[in-house]
Amino acid sequence: MAGELIECVPNFSEGRRLEVIEEIIAPFRKERGCVLLDYRADPDHNRLVVTIAGEPKAVQQALLEASLRAVKNINMENHRGSHPRIGAVDVIPFVPLRNISMMKCVELSLNFGRVFNQQTGIPVYFYEESAQRPERRRLEVIRKGQYETLKAEVKKPERHPDIGKTELHPTAGATVIGARKFLIAYNVNLDTENEEVVKFIAKAVRASSGGFCNVKGIGIYLKERGITQVSMNITDFERNPLYRVTELIRVEAKRWGIQVLETEVYGMIPAAAIVESLSYYLQIKDFSPDQVIELRLLDLI
Amino acid sequence: MAGELIECVPNFSEGRRLEVIEEIIAPFRKERGCVLLDYRADPDHNRLVVTIAGEPKAVQQALLEASLRAVKNINMENHRGSHPRIGAVDVIPFVPLRNISMMKCVELSLNFGRVFNQQTGIPVYFYEESAQRPERRRLEVIRKGQYETLKAEVKKPERHPDIGKTELHPTAGATVIGARKFLIAYNVNLDTENEEVVKFIAKAVRASSGGFCNVKGIGIYLKERGITQVSMNITDFERNPLYRVTELIRVEAKRWGIQVLETEVYGMIPAAAIVESLSYYLQIKDFSPDQVIELRLLDLI
Numbered sequence: 001m002a003g004e005l006i007e008c009v010p011n012f013s014e015g016r017r018l019e020v021i022e023e024i025i026a027p028f029r030k031e032r033g034c035v036l037l038d039y040r041a042d043p044d045h046n047r048l049v050v051t052i053a054g055e056p057k058a059v060q061q062a063l064l065e066a067s068l069r070a071v072k073n074i075n076m077e078n079h080r081g082s083h084p085r086i087g088a089v090d091v092i093p094f095v096p097l098r099n100i101s102m103m104k105c106v107e108l109s110l111n112f113g114r115v116f117n118q119q120t121g122i123p124v125y126f127y128e129e130s131a132q133r134p135e136r137r138r139l140e141v142i143r144k145g146q147y148e149t150l151k152a153e154v155k156k157p158e159r160h161p162d163i164g165k166t167e168l169h170p171t172a173g174a175t176v177i178g179a180r181k182f183l184i185a186y187n188v189n190l191d192t193e194n195e196e197v198v199k200f201i202a203k204a205v206r207a208s209s210g211g212f213c214n215v216k217g218i219g220i221y222l223k224e225r226g227i228t229q230v231s232m233n234i235t236d237f238e239r240n241p242l243y244r245v246t247e248l249i250r251v252e253a254k255r256w257g258i259q260v261l262e263t264e265v266y267g268m269i270p271a272a273a274i275v276e277s278l279s280y281y282l283q284i285k286d287f288s289p290d291q292v293i294e295l296r297l298l299d300l301i
Numbered sequence: 302m303a304g305e306l307i308e309c310v311p312n313f314s315e316g317r318r319l320e321v322i323e324e325i326i327a328p329f330r331k332e333r334g335c336v337l338l339d340y341r342a343d344p345d346h347n348r349l350v351v352t353i354a355g356e357p358k359a360v361q362q363a364l365l366e367a368s369l370r371a372v373k374n375i376n377m378e379n380h381r382g383s384h385p386r387i388g389a390v391d392v393i394p395f396v397p398l399r400n401i402s403m404m405k406c407v408e409l410s411l412n413f414g415r416v417f418n419q420q421t422g423i424p425v426y427f428y429e430e431s432a433q434r435p436e437r438r439r440l441e442v443i444r445k446g447q448y449e450t451l452k453a454e455v456k457k458p459e460r461h462p463d464i465g466k467t468e469l470h471p472t473a474g475a476t477v478i479g480a481r482k483f484l485i486a487y488n489v490n491l492d493t494e495n496e497e498v499v500k501f502i503a504k505a506v507r508a509s510s511g512g513f514c515n516v517k518g519i520g521i522y523l524k525e526r527g528i529t530q531v532s533m534n535i536t537d538f539e540r541n542p543l544y545r546v547t548e549l550i551r552v553e554a555k556r557w558g559i560q561v562l563e564t565e566v567y568g569m570i571p572a573a574a575i576v577e578s579l580s581y582y583l584q585i586k587d588f589s590p591d592q593v594i595e596l597r598l599l600d601l602i
Contacts, residue, residue: 268594281582293569
């Protein structure tokens with residue numbers, strides 16, 4: 001039996017002080033069994049988004065170490081930034097990648113939440129697939145009013161943490177932990193400057209306007225290029241595959257004689273997603289990610 | 302620096318005796334750092350084709366062990382089968398997969414050839430990218446007349462082995478070793494019973510009739526299904542990508558109002574090949590195999 005592999009995208013509330021950012025990231029660089037795939041610090045958001053992957057134990061070990069460093073360096077009482085947040089270690093999503101089910105990943109997130117609380121003293125809310133109350137599946141619900149509001153409202157029963165005391169950590173606030181599916185950031189660029197049209201098309205594909213259930217998206221004008229873009233997050237690529245989203249946008253764009261100029265896969269994508277969409281276009285029968293030779297070599301880990 | 306990974310597809314001249322087949326395969330199963338991806342024994346061909354991948358050292362170690370077992374069990378004097386062959390360990394192609402150049406893979410094959418000859422006493426011919434004489438790039442040239450003819454002709458200068466004595470091993474014959482690119486076995490099925498048409502289309506795409514330089518192919522009738530198939534080997538998927546081969550077949554089929562029913566990827570395919578072809582259909586800008594998250598985890602090996 002080959003090893004389990006997960007992805008994790010922890011968000012820390014520090015996007016400005018480079019030395020703190022480096023200190024938080026260091027454990028992800030040095031932990032054996034964990035690969036640091038990407039990190040982006042945004043000074044406006046005052047936030048650090050890290051993407052790591054690897055064996056569950058190694059990932060969790062590095063996460064704990066990085067979190068302790070975040071707690072040591074970040075004081076939510078002084079934190080300002082344009083992105084919503086409730087804590088120094090704001091949110092930790094675990095994503096099943098290989099040889100691990102979603103159910104197992106939920107279990108892992110719940111266990112990690114307990115250890116995390118014990119070691120940091122930070123109260124924990126569980127979200128997405130790990131939510132302990134239905135409304136907490138949605139991050140917005142847990143983060144409502146952000147740190148400043150939650151500090152008072154944490155005493156109310158409906159805002160009690162799932163783990164820990166009914167008060168925020170004095171400097172590190174609270175943390176949201178959970179398991180979710182892989183998220184693909186995908187953009188489709190259109191050869192029109194017409195913002196009205198791109199907004200119409202975005203509505204056709206996104207869940208909030210009645211489109212695909214696992215697509216979030218907005219239509220935006222890219223001024224410097226004089227084109228428009230349907231900017232999307234696909235939150236379940238098995239239910240809403242790339243080819244289907246793309247071809248629907250093509251169909252909608254045709255009404256105005258508009259073409260798809262190009263698309264962008266922003267960041268990481270799982271092999272299964274590209275195998276599925278290529279199977280559509282080439283009409284490949286019974287094509288499986290197991291046929292991708294490099295994936296078979298993951299058994300060596 | 303992450304580790305080098307290669308594929309290897311050794312062919313042994315035994316496709317009937319199950320206990321011998323199992324004995325030859327055993328080292329590929331147990332060698333750490335080597336993954337046994339596939340093996341197929343064909344009784345008519347009386348031949349065993351094994352697909353392995355992994356770290357160069359582990360792959361070579363398992364190959365030597367398997368080859369010694371093949372030499373012990375196979376006697377070319379008694380070998381009969383419908384597939385051309387010159388030895389018990391008939392051919393060993395090395396294929397660069399990851400973090401290794403073709404040049405490095407050629408070097409590896411040449412070194413392996415020397416060690417192989419020392420340990421088995423079998424004379425070695427180098428082919429494909431490792432060929433020491435231009436005409437020996439082609440396997441057919443080296444294998445001309447097969448074991449029975451080569452036994453006599455090996456004395457002629459133009460048939461001297463590249464390594465070893467100018468006589469065949471008394472029971473194991475000779476072995477062909479070399480480095481080549483990844484080969485994709487790809488079939489396109491057409492909704493016609495017309496064999497003439499499928500042969501016309503096969504000629505349009507294959508190198509031997511003036512088509513794509515790195516495509517071999519034939520048009521065949523699949524009697525049991527009442528359809529036809531362009532059955533291909535793509536020997537360089539970077540120069541002749543899947544999408545281009547498929548779309549050309551579609552274009553040719555249109556002349557007769559014939560549709561592509563489905564396609565088949567037979568066996569393994571490298572991630573770069575699916576990334577490239579999906580990029581075409583989705584018009585993805587600057588899409589790289591490095592964005593396939595599972596591939597990044599190969600750094601853990």
